[in-house]
Amino acid sequence: MIKKILNFKFIIRNCNRGMTYVELIVVLSIFSVLSAVTLFNYKQFQLKVDIKNLAHDMTLKIVEAQKSSTSGKLSPLPPWQQPISGWKPSYGIYFNLVTNNKVFYYFTDLNQDGLYDIPTASCPVEECLEQILITKDNYISNSFTKVFYKDPAPPTNEILNNLHITFTRPNSGATFKSTPVLTRPIDHIEITVSSPAGEVTSVISVYPSGRIELN
Numbered sequence: 297m298i299k300k301i302l303n304f305k306f307i308i309r310n311c312n313r314g315m316t317y318v319e320l321i322v323v324l325s326i327f328s329v330l331s332a333v334t335l336f337n338y339k340q341f342q343l344k345v346d347i348k349n350l351a352h353d354m355t356l357k358i359v360e361a362q363k364s365s366t367s368g369k370l371s372p373l374p375p376w377q378q379p380i381s382g383w384k385p386s387y388g389i390y391f392n393l394v395t396n397n398k399v400f401y402y403f404t405d406l407n408q409d410g411l412y413d414i415p416t417a418s419c420p421v422e423e424c425l426e427q428i429l430i431t432k433d434n435y436i437s438n439s440f441t442k443v444f445y446k447d448p449a450p451p452t453n454e455i456l457n458n459l460h461i462t463f464t465r466p467n468s469g470a471t472f473k474s475t476p477v478l479t480r481p482i483d484h485i486e487i488t489v490s491s492p493a494g495e496v497t498s499v500i501s502v503y504p505s506g507r508i509e510l511n
Contacts, residue, residue, distance in 0.1 A: 343496040350434055351489050351498035355510045357402055357428065358461060361387040362470070362506060364404075365463040371404050377422060379406040387425075388412065388462030388471075391487065393438035400436065402426040410462050410473045433492040440488035440497070443474065446481040459485065461502060468506040 364387040371379055386405035390412035391397075403412045403423040415422045430436070442453045460473040472478055472485055487500040501509040 386464040437488040
């Protein structure tokens with residue numbers, strides 16, 4: 297009986313001895329690996345959320361331009377910046393993919409030339425209704441923002457330096473202008489938004505018919 301009690305005390309003593317240095321190192325190593333994997337996955341998840349939100353907001357702004365034109369919304373600009381005579385409600389989105397690909401513009405096309413006219417000394421009229429800044433170092437990719445042509449003659453797609461998308465009442469279809477000049481029948485335009493390192497992207501497709509898709 298006494299021997300059993302001593303053995304029991306020995307077992308308890310062994311159970312309470314704690315962790316060895318090697319065991320502690322192993323546990324900490326496992327914890328470090330799991331933490332690194334979790335943080336990496338969270339970062340990737342956050343990047344995807346940010347890019348999806350950016351693409352969604354950009355898509356909504358394009359849709360807003362389309363709805364403003366088809367609904368006949370009058371220009372909200374002050375009296376000294378009113379449209380030309382006989383103006384049909386016309387709104388659009390402008391992207392400068394070379395100079396500043398972290399901003400885009402929502403504008404009203406006052407002279408209905410299908411372009412966002414940047415104010416100059418000779419033409420002080422400001423067509424800009426809203427400048428939308430892109431945050432968190434995300435950007436509009438000038439390498440993957442392209443026009444896709446209908447005809448199969450090469451090149452079937454072309455990288456754009458800038459892009460004007462306009463909608464004019466009563467049509468809901470989109471008009472595209474860019475540099476280089478778009479002279480061939482267009483199938484659609486793809487606007488690609490990207491995370492800082494380019495590992496996460498999202499694509500907005502705009503068709504001449506006015507259809508807008510977010511992929």
